[in-house]
C-alpha cells in the first residue's frame with residue numbers, strides 16, 4: 541500500500557538528498573510531509589509532480605506516519621524519535637542519538653539486513669555515521685573471508701559532513717582568503733577550513749579521542765558483528781565540499797594474497813574496484829562518478845609486511861553515507877513488512 545512518509549530536517553543537506561532519492565525510488569508515497577525549523581517553513585519543494593510545503597516541526601499536531609526519517613541532529617532525534625515511534629511510525633534516525641542502543645538495530649542493508657527482520661522494540665532504526673558506512677562496506681568482504689589482526693585508518697572528510705552550512709563556510713572562507721581578507725571566524729569547524737586540514741571531527745574526549753573516531757570503532761563492531769575488532773583512526777577534515785576519503789591499513793593474521801583481495805572486492809555488490817591503479821586511476825571526491833557506490837583503489841600489499849594491505853576508499857558521504865543508506869533501510873523494512881504490511 542501507499543505509505544505516509546515524513547522527513548524531519550528536510551531542507552538540510554541530507555534531508556534534501558533523501559527527498560530526491562525518495563522521489564526517484566519505487567516507494568509508493570501517499571503523503572509526504574517535509575518538516576524543518578520555523579525559518580524554513582513555507583518553502584515549496586516539488587515531489588513527483590506535486591508541490592509540498594515545508595512545515596515547522598514544532599507546530600504540527602499530528603505525528604501519524606508510516607516512516608519518519610529524522611535528519612536534524614541528535615538533539616531533535618532524542619526528543620522526536622520516541623514521539624513518532626509512539627504514534628506507530630518506524631523511525632529511521634540519521635543521528636548519533638540511538639546508534640549504540642542495544643535495542644536499536646544499526647543497519648547497512650548490504651551488510652546486516654537480518655537485524656531488521658522485525659519491528660525493533662523502540663520503533664527506531666539507526667542509520668550509521670557516514671565514515672562508518674563506507675568503511676564497513678569496503679571491509680565486509682575482507683574481514684569475513686580473512687582473519688584480520690587490526691585496522692588503522694585516516695579519514696579525509698568533506699565540509700558537507702556538517703551540513704550545508706559547512707559547505708557555505710568553506711566557500712565563503714575560500715573566497716575571502718583569495719581576496720586577501722580573513723573572512724568571518726570559523727563557526728562550523730574548530731579553525732578555518734580553507735587552505736587547511738583539521739585533525740579533529742567532533743568533540744575530543746578526556747582520552748584525546750575525537751567523537752568521530754569513537755563512532756568509527758563502535759559502529760563498525762556493531763554492524764559487522766565483530767565485537768573484538770581492533771580498529772583505530774585519526775579523523776581529519778579537509779577543504780573538500782563533498783565526498784569522504786579514507787586511507788585504510790589492514791593487518792591480517794597471515795600473509796595476504798592480492799589476487800584474492802581483488803576477487804573479494806570485485807564480487808562485493810555496490811563496491812567499485814579500481815584494480816589496476818595505472819590504467820584505471822583512482823577515485824577522488826571532487827570527480828566522483830556513481831555516487832551510489834563505494835569506490836576502492838590503491839589496493840596494495842605493504843612491501844615491508846606481507847600481512848599488511850592498504851586501501852583508498854572514497855564515497856559520497858551525503859548519499860552512500862546518509863540519504864541512500866536511509867532509503868535502503870526503508871526499502872528493506874517495506875520488503876520485510878516491518879512497515880506497510882498490515
Ligand code: 2RA
Pocket residue numbers: 669670671697698700701702741752
Ligand atoms: C562529519 N561524519 O563528517 C560526520 C557527521 N556527518 O562531520
